[in-house]
Amino acid sequence: MMISFILNGQEVASAAKANERLLDILRTEFTRTGVKCGCKEGECGACSVILDGKLVNSCMVAMGYVEGSTVMTIEGYRETERFAALDRAYASVSAVQCGFCIPGMILASECILAKNPKPTEAEIRAGISGNLCRCTGYNAIVKAIGLAAKEGEGLW
Amino acid sequence: MVNSYRPTSLQEALNILAKEAVTPYSGGTDLMINPDVNATYLFLAKVPEMNQIVADTEHIRIGAACTFTDIIENELVPSILKEAALQIAAPAIRNLGTVGGNICNGSPKGDSALILFAIDAKLRLVSSRGERVLPITAFYLGRKKTALQADELLVEILMDRKGLNNYYYKKVGARDALAISRVSFAAILNVTDRKILNCITAFGAVSDVIIRRAEIDAMLIGKTIEEAKAAKEEYFAAYDQKIVPIKGRISAEYRKAVCMNLLRDFLKSNGI
Numbered sequence: 331m332m333i334s335f336i337l338n339g340q341e342v343a344s345a346a347k348a349n350e351r352l353l354d355i356l357r358t359e360f361t362r363t364g365v366k367c368g369c370k371e372g373e374c375g376a377c378s379v380i381l382d383g384k385l386v387n388s389c390m391v392a393m394g395y396v397e398g399s400t401v402m403t404i405e406g407y408r409e410t411e412r413f414a415a416l417d418r419a420y421a422s423v424s425a426v427q428c429g430f431c432i433p434g435m436i437l438a439s440e441c442i443l444a445k446n447p448k449p450t451e452a453e454i455r456a457g458i459s460g461n462l463c464r465c466t467g468y469n470a471i472v473k474a475i476g477l478a479a480k481e482g483e484g485l486w
Numbered sequence: 487m488v489n490s491y492r493p494t495s496l497q498e499a500l501n502i503l504a505k506e507a508v509t510p511y512s513g514g515t516d517l518m519i520n521p522d523v524n525a526t527y528l529f530l531a532k533v534p535e536m537n538q539i540v541a542d543t544e545h546i547r548i549g550a551a552c553t554f555t556d557i558i559e560n561e562l563v564p565s566i567l568k569e570a571a572l573q574i575a576a577p578a579i580r581n582l583g584t585v586g587g588n589i590c591n592g593s594p595k596g597d598s599a600l601i602l603f604a605i606d607a608k609l610r611l612v613s614s615r616g617e618r619v620l621p622i623t624a625f626y627l628g629r630k631k632t633a634l635q636a637d638e639l640l641v642e643i644l645m646d647r648k649g650l651n652n653y654y655y656k657k658v659g660a661r662d663a664l665a666i667s668r669v670s671f672a673a674i675l676n677v678t679d680r681k682i683l684n685c686i687t688a689f690g691a692v693s694d695v696i697i698r699r700a701e702i703d704a705m706l707i708g709k710t711i712e713e714a715k716a717a718k719e720e721y722f723a724a725y726d727q728k729i730v731p732i733k734g735r736i737s738a739e740y741r742k743a744v745c746m747n748l749l750r751d752f753l754k755s756n757g758i
Contacts, residue, residue: 348490349525351518371519372579373664384555384581390518391582392511394490394529441577459663460576 335396337362338406348394353377355393356403364404364433368462375461378434379403385441387460404433412440415482416474425474427465434461439475447486448479492529496612496641499533504614504637512536512551513584515575516591535641536586539563545644547610550586554598557585564645566653566672570601576663586640589622592630595667597657600690603698604653604672608644613637619644629694649676649684654752658744667691668736671748675756682706682714687749692731692741699728706758714758725749 332343337360346355353370356362356379368376370389377388380402407413416439419425426432435458442449442457449457454475455468463471479486491508493499502508511517511527530536536551539560546562554571557563558580574580574588574597588596589609602622609620613635622643625633634640654673659665670690676683685706689697702724706714731741 347523348529349521349523349527351521372515372575375576375578378578381581385578386582387578390515390579392490392514392518392521392527392529394492394527395511395514395531397492438577456663457577460578 333393333397335398336400338402344393346393348392350393351389352379352381352391352393352396352401353388356388356401362403362405366430366433368430372460373462374431375434375438375458376431378437378461380407380437380441383444385438385460402437404436407437407440412443412482412485415485416440416478419474419478419481420471423470423473423477425466425470431461431463431465435463435471439478442475443479443482443486447483449475451476490527490529492532494532494534496533496535496639497614499528499530499639500612500614500637502528503639507636510590510639512587513553513582515579515583516587530586530639536639541647544647545608546647548585548643548645550589550640550642551584552586553582553584554580557598564605564650566605566650566655566674567598567601567645569655570597570657570672573597573657573662579664585643589625589643590632590634590640592626592632594626594629594693594696595670595691596696597667597670597690600667600670600672600688600696601655602643602645603688603690603696604674604686605645605650606686607646609640610642610644611635611638612641613639617641623698626695650674652676652756654755656748656751658748669741669744669748671745671752673749673752675752677711677756680710682709682711687752689729689745689748692729692745694732697729699725702728711757714753718753718758721753722746722749 334343356365366376368374372387372390379388382399438458438461454472491502508528509525512530530551536549538549540547541562557571585598588598607622658669673687675685685703705721729745731738
């Protein structure tokens with residue numbers, strides 16, 4: 331039985347087993363390698379995707395759970411104006427170093443701003459608290475999200 | 487080969503559970519850490535009763551497959567449970583992880599299970615044979631062992647609507663986000679007509695099962711604040727005997743000291 335869902339705006343069907351991880355299927359079957367595999371236990375957030383409007387760790391989602399849902403990865407999100415605003419903000423404060431956490435971090439940023447277009451610093455930090463970054467020490471990322479909120483006013 | 491089911495009604499879910507060995511899957515955040523490649527999952531996200539939060543005259547009824555985000559965002563849910571839910575893991579896990587999974591996992595470290603102990607919540611367990619309502623205190627039989635039968639589902643959690651405002655809650659972990667409790671403590675104290683009407687305390691992450699000692703808490707019930715002050719050392723001594731922490735990554739001595747400090751702070755915060 332095929333598992334159907336919407337991936338980055340397109341209807342897709344996967345022959346994966348219902349108990350396989352969404353993370354693995356996104357990376358192998360759909361070659362969406364912007365979804366990074368860090369820990370496979372929900373600790374690092376590198377595999378974050380937006381599932382039905384909510385940030386989730388794709389390593390903790392079984393394919394059977396995805397049937398009928400909408401999944402957005404960084405490959406889909408980068409086509410949006412909101413991404414462009416975040417991209418500019420991250421770049422302008424040098425919030426990216428090695429980049430491994432960034433796809434997850436950007437999707438977490440989107441979920442923060444979608445819920446609250448004018449977040450406080452504490453709200454930003456809480457919003458990315460499930461996304462680990464080993465390079466930046468977080469301050470630049472927090473600053474970038476605040477900046478995107480300001481510069482991209484009206485987008486969220 | 488069928489390797490999953492996605493029932494859209496409770497009856498359908500129970501019928502499957504009655505005739506086949508399936509693994510109930512609500513949020514998946516525990517299951518997917520070590521996914522069993524041979525498991526047949528019974529996905530519960532489309533079972534209406536398990537995914538809603540409603541109130542009747544006596545209870546707030548929380549569907550077992552409600553996520554922590556559902557709980558945080560719902561107006562009916564009392565603050566004591568919201569506060570604990572907000573400290574669970576991180577947003578992405580709160581968006582998937584469910585209260586029913588936190589309970590049925592059987593761990594004494596379940597942060598929402600602790601709150602449900604402290605408010606004497608009841609669990610509605612249903613199978614195709616019928617249903618029963620069990621106090622959460624009777625649900626845990628030992629480390630990772632619960633009273634849930636193989637053909638049963640935890641469908642709803644029932645919380646009293648009243649008496650939950652004056653609570654105390656502390657989670658002690660190694661960091662703010664994504665922390666497994668080292669010690670967690672929740673308590674309720676209600677005073678009416680200058681007398682202690684009820685006092686409930688619960689200690690999580692300390693022993694194989696969440697510690698709830700109604701007979702010790704009874705030492706303070708019916709007393710005035712002044713009388714409770716006079717009796718408190720005896721109360722602490724009783725707990726000091728009964729709390730026997732297990733040794734894990736954290737020493738038993740540390741856990742014990744934190745438990746006793748939290749208990750003292752709880753009474754102190756109530757003027758006792």
